[in-house]
Amino acid sequence: MRFxxxxxxxxxxxxKSGAAYYDECLxxxxxxxxxGYHHVKTVEHYFFPWGGYSPDPVTFLSAAAQRTRRVRxxxxxxxxxxxxxxxxAGKLAMLDNLSHGRLDVGFARAFLPDEFxxxxxSMGESRARFEEGIEAVRRxxxxxxxxxxxxFHQFGPHPALLPRPYQRPHPPIFVAATFNPVSxxxxxxxxxxLMIVPYMSTHVRWPAWSTCTARRGWTPATRxxxxxxx
Numbered sequence: 001m002r003f004x005x006x007x008x009x010x011x012x013x014x015x016k017s018g019a020a021y022y023d024e025c026l027x028x029x030x031x032x033x034x035x036g037y038h039h040v041k042t043v044e045h046y047f048f049p050w051g052g053y054s055p056d057p058v059t060f061l062s063a064a065a066q067r068t069r070r071v072r073x074x075x076x077x078x079x080x081x082x083x084x085x086x087x088x089a090g091k092l093a094m095l096d097n098l099s100h101g102r103l104d105v106g107f108a109r110a111f112l113p114d115e116f117x118x119x120x121x122s123m124g125e126s127r128a129r130f131e132e133g134i135e136a137v138r139r140x141x142x143x144x145x146x147x148x149x150x151x152f153h154q155f156g157p158h159p160a161l162l163p164r165p166y167q168r169p170h171p172p173i174f175v176a177a178t179f180n181p182v183s184x185x186x187x188x189x190x191x192x193x194l195m196i197v198p199y200m201s202t203h204v205r206w207p208a209w210s211t212c213t214a215r216r217g218w219t220p221a222t223r224x225x226x227x228x229x230x
Contacts, residue, residue: 075105
């Protein structure tokens with residue numbers, strides 16, 4: 001079993017400034033690195049005290065990368081529906097290099113109506129944008145002379161995205177899954193790790209992921225590493 005810490009801010013400006021919050025979190029990052037914890041993780045949310053101090057996990061984890069040496073850095077998670085894949089792939093690859101390969105990339109669909117409204121994006125498109133965004137990011141990390149023709153993004157051909165990820169072929173990919181069995185099944189089918197909330201995601205849904213990884217020819221010894229809790 002591996003232990004880490006998850007930064008999910010639930011604080012308003014009248015309680016603590018952004019600068020004070022980030023200072024405290026980065027001090028904790030140094031401490032958990034010294035104590036041998038496995039990872040630090042943070043979320044992507046906007047506007048409200050519930051998560052609003054973490055609109056960009058990559059920026060925070062880049063700062064944490066410079067204050068630590070061993071602990072892994074986890075986006076828990078970035079949201080493809082709210083980010084252009086070229087920008088997201090480039091930022092994540094840069095963080096992977098700044099941390100010398102300590103990045104684990106978690107992706108999520110998002111679920112708050114106010115955030116979808118702010119980005120003028122339909123919640124009904126969340127799964128399609130999520131799956132397309134992950135595909136685009138993964139291919140940008142690994143392919144040369146890249147062209148993409150998705151439902152929401154079309155670009156290229158472009159030269160290979162720079163920088164290339166430090167980890168090859170790319171950082172480990174985690175998929176946030178909670179209630180919907182489709183998310184578990186899709187993650188397993190694609191060969192991605194799971195990022196779950198144990199008290200919300202019951203073990204009843206895990207067989208969908210395990211079955212799909214087995215269909216890829218993986219055994220318990222060769223399939224992706226154990227799921228990470230959020």
